[in-house]
Amino acid sequence: MLPVPFNTLPNTALKPRKLGKGEILFRQSDPPSFLYFLRSGHVQLRRHTEAGEAIIIHNAHGGQTFAEASLFSSNYHCDAIACEPSELVAMNKIQILKTMRQNSLFAFALSARFATEMQAQRRKLELFSIKSAPQRIFAAIADGMLTGSVTSLAADIGLTHEATYRALAQLTRQGKLVKTGRGRYELAKIESRTTG
Amino acid sequence: MLPVPFNTLPNTALKPRKLGKGEILFRQSDPPSFLYFLRSGHVQLRRHTEAGEAIIIHNAHGGQTFAEASLFSSNYHCDAIACEPSELVAMNKIQILKTMRQNSLFAFALSARFATEMQAQRRKLELFSIKSAPQRIFAAIADGMLTGSVTSLAADIGLTHEATYRALAQLTRQGKLVKTGRGRYELAKIESRTTG
DNA sequence: CCAGATATATGACTGAAATCATATGGAAGC
DNA sequence: GCTTCCATATGATTTCAGTCATATATCTGG
Structure with missing residues (x-):
């Protein structure tokens, strides 16, 4: 099951995907159409410098969502590559935005999810420091x-x-x-x- | 000026505060009534173990907002102490929630802010790793x-x-x-x- | 039950960042 | 112009986590 509040999205907004090791989910240049829930596996988000060095932006693991910022952006800011065989659910950006407009409870719950995630990440960052x-x-x-x-x-x-x-x-x-x-x-x- | 979208809040929702070094902004046990924008200074969010050891949850510096999760929570999860003389703006939680309900653009912009912040934090966490x-x-x-x-x-x-x-x-x-x-x-x- | 894989646990050694120290270049205030 | 303070920069030493190695306990699958 998807995490709150994505579990309330209509099935039409969702698309299961499977990726093999090394497969590319999206590229920096792609128009951002989806955010993702990673059921299992490991997906890495990467940018590249002009000289070609890879910069790791994020490592997503099972149970996590990623590319949330694509909701509010007209570009992905990185490439997404499966480092292990991965099962995902692609969640349609347009339909999520529509749901946010039509259903204020959904919008509210999404904000709550983001805020809670922020708090957890700040704590973890402090841990790493x-x-x-x-x-x-x-x-x-x-x-x-x-x-x-x-x-x-x-x-x-x-x-x-x-x-x-x-x-x-x-x-x-x-x-x-x-x-x-x-x-x-x-x-x-x-x-x-x-x-x- | 406050960061988007807090800059659109009515003045009645805002309350400037100044703290001296070591002053307490709120305690874990306080009902969460505000989130904060830190104009300048340094505020530390801390929890304490049962044995009394302090666990640092977050270090907020000038230009940052904190305690966003309190919007969606009935408790602060930590104490907030000024480590240096600090200037803040307390933003009323109830009025923000009300603005979110009444103004979907505000709610949308707030989600966008949170999502962007999450993305930045994930990047920074990856940096620290x-x-x-x-x-x-x-x-x-x-x-x-x-x-x-x-x-x-x-x-x-x-x-x-x-x-x-x-x-x-x-x-x-x-x-x-x-x-x-x-x-x-x-x-x-x-x-x-x-x-x- | 047995074999292999994985998690727990610790010892020895290495390497890299922290710490301590020192020197210089600029900016700020008088 | 001079002094003070801070940022820049690098050298010497120490400390501590990483790496490599080894051993045991537990779990898993045949």
Whole structure:
């Protein structure tokens, strides 16, 4: 199912797509007709410098939407390439704009979605600006980001899994985290101070 | 002047505020009545763990808006504290919501603002996920982020100014950038390959 | 049940950015 | 014009995350 409020769009506005590894979803020069929900896989948004160097704008993963700004723009600002086999839903821009005009609740919910996303991204950006691995991991766990595996957390917060495991061990020794199981850590409720 | 579309709000929706260093703008427990435009200064949004550790959610600087998500929420999710003397404009949440309902152009422009902001943040997040200083700086310059001083760029992209100057020198030696003046660098138009 | 794959965990070593230090060029204020 | 302050720039040292290696635990599929 699509995330709110896209789940209320008529089926005529939606078009499923499948991409193989390396396939191009759209190019910078294409007129932007769709925004996308990525069911599964990995799509990369890229720009290129005049000298031909690729600049990665965004990495979209399963469950995420992307190219939202194309709603309000007459150009895509980047190319979109599937880095893995990917399943998507293309959502028609014109029909979304029409729905926004006709259905103020939809427009409202879309704004809410954008605002919430902005907030989450600001938090994540602040997380990435923490240089120290232990501090970054502590903040990530405080943000409730350790839901799956430690490995996936590590990838999510821009650290190697080795650095992550080490920092988790250190934070546990320091009493800032408690290890509740293999690969499971929680915030310590009461700050304890131990060297280590 | 306020950024689009807040500049179209009636004056009754706006309330200027000044905060001294360390003053609290709002607390997590406060009902969210305003979103804010920060004219100048530095406001930090923070949460606290049960053990009392502060988690920085966002650093707002001059020219930015923050607490947008409060429009759609019944709670602030963090405390807001001025880290420097700051001038703000508090924008009334109720009146903004009312304007959104009554003026679809305003609602549309607000969505557009949010979507653009999301896009910019995703780009910046991708920038921060580049570990190598030279590569990060190259991407930042390709994104047109070197408008002011090198020092402010360095702070903006999460590197020390020393690392930034060194990387700029290296990229220039490699022919990927051209130095157009003291503290001024641009992308080289044609990729040249030199060791260094 | 067994084999292979993946996640967890940690040790050793390396490399790159942070830190600390120093020097110079410009801009701003007196 | 002179002083002060900040940005630019680079050298020396340290620190810490990355990389490479190894071992074990758990999960998955045949």
